[in-house]
Amino acid sequence: MTKLFSKNDNSFICENCHTLVNKLGYTSRDHCSRCLCSKHVDIMPGDRKNECRGLMVPISCTISAKKGYIITYKCTKCGAVHNNKAASDDDFKVIMSVMNGTYDKMFIN
Ligand SMILES: [Zn+2]
Numbered sequence: 001m002t003k004l005f006s007k008n009d010n011s012f013i014c015e016n017c018h019t020l021v022n023k024l025g026y027t028s029r030d031h032c033s034r035c036l037c038s039k040h041v042d043i044m045p046g047d048r049k050n051e052c053r054g055l056m057v058p059i060s061c062t063i064s065a066k067k068g069y070i071i072t073y074k075c076t077k078c079g080a081v082h083n084n085k086a087a088s089d090d091d092f093k094v095i096m097s098v099m100n101g102t103y104d105k106m107f108i109n
Pocket residue numbers: 014015016017018019032033034035036037
């Protein structure tokens with residue numbers, strides 16, 4: 001069994017860009033550090049009870065004084081929207097591309 005997007009901070013292969021994403025180390029890794037994509041596995045954060053398993057892609061990003069970069073995701077399968085904090089090693093250029101609307105051209109085929 002391959003664990004994908006585990007909330008227990010395991011490494012995983014991104015389903016969008018196929019990068020091996022290593023453990024984060026300080027909190028649960030929940031999205032790809034290269035393309036920022038995530039997977040729809042939670043109903044409540046961390047519960048992994050969602051049967052959807054769709055690819056979650058970043059649709060916008062805002063800056064919070066307390067939390068840093070907050071990425072808003074939309075599930076490509078069911079259309080659900082939710083927010084995630086950016087991780088410390090997320091590619092800043094990609095975060096910027098989400099903010100300025102060029103992300104789709106870079107990562108979504
Ligand atoms: Zn990726």
